[in-house]
Amino acid sequence: MTYPRDLIGYGANPPDPKWPNGARIAINFVMNYEEGSEPSVQDGEGFTEVALTDAHGLGQGVDGRDLAGEGLFAYGSRVGFWRLMRLFQNRGLPMTIFGCALALERNREAAQTIRESGFDCCCHGWRWIKHFELSEAEERDHIQRAIASLKETLGERPLGWYCRYGPSVNTRKLVVEEGGFLYDSDAYDDELPYWTEVDQKAHLVVPYSLTNNDTKFCGSFATSNDYFEWHKDAFDMLYREGATAPKMMSVGLHMRLIGHPARAAGLERFLDYVMGHEDVWITRRIDIARHWTETHPYSGPLA
Numbered sequence: 001m002t003y004p005r006d007l008i009g010y011g012a013n014p015p016d017p018k019w020p021n022g023a024r025i026a027i028n029f030v031m032n033y034e035e036g037s038e039p040s041v042q043d044g045e046g047f048t049e050v051a052l053t054d055a056h057g058l059g060q061g062v063d064g065r066d067l068a069g070e071g072l073f074a075y076g077s078r079v080g081f082w083r084l085m086r087l088f089q090n091r092g093l094p095m096t097i098f099g100c101a102l103a104l105e106r107n108r109e110a111a112q113t114i115r116e117s118g119f120d121c122c123c124h125g126w127r128w129i130k131h132f133e134l135s136e137a138e139e140r141d142h143i144q145r146a147i148a149s150l151k152e153t154l155g156e157r158p159l160g161w162y163c164r165y166g167p168s169v170n171t172r173k174l175v176v177e178e179g180g181f182l183y184d185s186d187a188y189d190d191e192l193p194y195w196t197e198v199d200q201k202a203h204l205v206v207p208y209s210l211t212n213n214d215t216k217f218c219g220s221f222a223t224s225n226d227y228f229e230w231h232k233d234a235f236d237m238l239y240r241e242g243a244t245a246p247k248m249m250s251v252g253l254h255m256r257l258i259g260h261p262a263r264a265a266g267l268e269r270f271l272d273y274v275m276g277h278e279d280v281w282i283t284r285r286i287d288i289a290r291h292w293t294e295t296h297p298y299s300g301p302l303a
């Protein structure tokens with residue numbers, strides 16, 4: 001049996017992405033829309049999720065509903081969402097929504113605004129729960145429910161897939177089996193898209209980043225400067241390398257985290273910093289997936 005991991009990838013000579021207009025870097029900002037789909041007493045999990053909030057995952061040990069935890073989440077959909085939309089739309093910048101279907105059902109005004117924005121939606125599950133705890137049949141059902149729900153709230157089906165944290169060992173197979181997805185982002189192992197083969201079918205992976213991500217505010221970032229400096233350093237190195245070997249950068253955002261003003265200030269500075277550079281392709285995830293599919297079609301054993 002062959003070892004079921006690829007520890008080699010592109011190695012020393014990654015392909016030239018040939019980004020549009022000779023860009024040195026393609027940068028994709030992702031807003032995770034999760035608030036309202038997380039584990040909760042109301043939805044049957046028996047506890048209130050407080051991950052990626054100012055509770056820092058400590059929890060209060062509340063028996064039943066944790067109203068503080070619920071509020072820390074709701075800030076994201078009530079306030080943070082609108083601040084992030086303003087930061088991007090006022091600059092004419094695109095963004096990708098990692099959309100949890102049930103969360104968007106519960107805020108139709110936000111869904112309508114996303115629908116009108118032209119931002120693309122990559123499906124972040126029906127619920128913001130751990131897919132690796134679902135059976136294969138349950139997971140298939142969740143994927144189908146999510147697609148149907150997003151079709152209804154956003155007007156079109158999602159073309160990308162991304163699980164909360166880690167996928168299950170079945171997720172990619174189920175995403176390919178469903179047949180309508182152009183890519184998934186359940187990967188942290190590269191800086192460029194790549195093809196993989198699933199059940200004799202070519203499947204595109206657009207890797208995401210938990211490194212360039214505001215989740216570090218629940219660990220190592222204290223101030224907006226920490227956020228700015230981290231992302232500036234990543235951008236600067238990729239931009240330098242991109243002179244000869246262009247790269248991709250994903251930046252993850254959470255409404256209930258970086259949507260708070262003291263943190264959003266770091267994002268605002270970073271957006272303006274990036275916009276001050278030439279040869280940068282700030283784009284949606286679906287555009288990266290489509291570009292890769294057209295410019296670097298699968299040429300493996302199936303071709």
Ligand SMILES: [Zn+2]
Pocket residue numbers: 032034098124164165
């Ligand atoms: Zn997420």
